[in-house]
Amino acid sequence: MKKLEIYIHIPFCEKKCDYCDFLSMRADEGTKREYVNGLIREIELSKDMMKGYQADTVFIGGGTPSILREDYIEKIMQTLKDNCELSENAEITIECNPGIVNLKKLETYKKSGINRISFGLQSANDSELRELGRIHDFAGFVESYKMARQAGFNNINVDIMSALPGQTPESYRDTLNKVIELNPEHISAYSLIVEDGTPMEERVEQNLVTLPDEDTEREMYYLTREIALKNGYKRYEISNYAKPGYECRHNKGYWQRVEYLGFGLGAASLYQNKRYSNVSDLNEYIGLLLDGGKDEDYYGGMVYQDDVWDIQEDTLNILHGKISTLSNKDMMEEFMFLGLRMTEGVSEKKFKMDFGRNIDAVYGEVIEKLEKQHLLERKEGRIKLTDRGVDISNYVMSEFLL
Ligand code: SF4
Structure with a gap:
């Protein structure tokens, strides 16, 4: 699973x-x-x-x-x-x-x-x-x-x-x-x-x-x-x-880019290589989900009935708003700048598993440059920020934009 x-x-x-x-x-x-x-x-x-x-x-x-x-x-x-x-x-x-x-x-x-x-x-x-x-x-x-x-x-x-x-x-x-x-x-x-x-x-x-x-x-x-x-x-x-x-x-x-589903107003999701956020207007959110069922709720001992609530089939589509499908390039960038936040850094093996390419084939030059600047270190199949790298992490992360 x-x-x-x-x-x-x-x-x-x-x-x-x-x-x-x-x-x-x-x-x-x-x-x-x-x-x-x-x-x-x-x-x-x-x-x-x-x-x-x-x-x-x-x-x-x-x-x-x-x-x-x-x-x-x-x-x-x-x-x-x-x-x-x-x-x-x-x-x-x-x-x-x-x-x-x-x-x-x-x-x-x-x-x-x-x-x-x-x-x-x-x-x-x-x-x-x-x-x-x-x-x-x-x-x-x-x-x-x-x-x-x-x-x-x-x-x-x-x-x-x-x-x-x-x-x-x-x-x-x-x-x-x-x-x-x-x-x-x-x-x-x-x-x-x-x-x-x-x-x-x-x-x-x-x-x-x-x-x-x-x-x-x-x-x-x-x-x-x-x-x-x-x-x-x-x-x-x-x-x-x-x-x-x-x-x-x-x-x-x-x-680590595990998939997540966000429920509720404005909640963001990463699901099957797509990112989207729910609508952020409270009335729109409630209206979309409760249309037709305003007088009933779970706390008066009543539950909705589908025919009463008349929820349209595409409620979720409207709720999720604009969906961005991530390209391979987007995912590789995210892999690097999210993963590098952790002290354990990113795994070269995991990069290969996820994207079918060696990390050096994509980021070799950047990694080498940042290593020379003592901002990254590479050890036992992992790449991580040094203390100096943490100090200017925004710069380091931006170097991984393709
Ligand atoms: S107003 Fe913002 S910062 Fe303050 S408690 Fe609410 S969410 Fe937190």
Whole structure:
């Protein structure tokens, strides 16, 4: 059976953070309920696409999935189990925002088969959190984290961010130490990217906030590595650290180009060498999937009937929007620049297996040049970034565009 990953997007948040350009919004309870009904319908309509596959990972992300009523998550999980074969030891993650989760929710997640929690902490410094427009504080995070342990989760990720406005290496070190003290199995540490059109961008442009310069940003990157390694974590990707055996299988799958199906608003998929993203307008999404069935839902004890819902045969085609079929060239490029993100790098043998050509026949000159520049190293059939290569990884990756 072929391996598959599943992503489920929950696009709701209590408040939009000031740096966020993800597909997320505030919504009332009625909209959330309609959305979940639509999502369930989408998964059911996609049953045939999942035949012959076994899902090895599921990631319920957002937005803030933990904002939903716990029975909605239960229903989504049940729908997945009914429509797709999940592997026995599937890694099933849900993103939770500190403060927007409680013990009952966490226990329900556990019972429904979810076995990994990912918390968006970002910083242990409350004034940095306020600057980001986050609604939680560090004490609230610690409480949520302990609750997750109490509910029985033994695989927890904590997201932190560097290069924040006003952040210093000392305050970042303090965040790292406080997180590590809690002993999570996994830490994701990304730098803040100031996205166009966000309130954060406006504040940066008006010089109302100061961002750390590039050298300080690199210093924070090295701090993460130093402190994480010292405490038993291994860096397995440019920005991801895990205790042995706790690398995020879902993320690794993305970097290894495992096929994935995304369900929900704007969710992206890689399926049979095609990439596409679902429509990103909430009303369009709900309308497409629930047309004719608005008064009925799963929570009043009623289920849809096909004749009532009158779902057109091509619903999925409209939902998936523009589909790009990947050429061999696209796939080779992806193989390189996704694979090189991982510290294990890319396998020459796998390249040959996937594309029927030796890696040198395609990339020989580039690899040689980057090796000479000490940006890549080649060892035991694998090609990986050096430390210097990681520092300027954007340049290295761009060299693999054909
Ligand atoms: S919680 Fe996450 S998804 Fe929601 S607004 Fe903040 S950054 Fe965006």
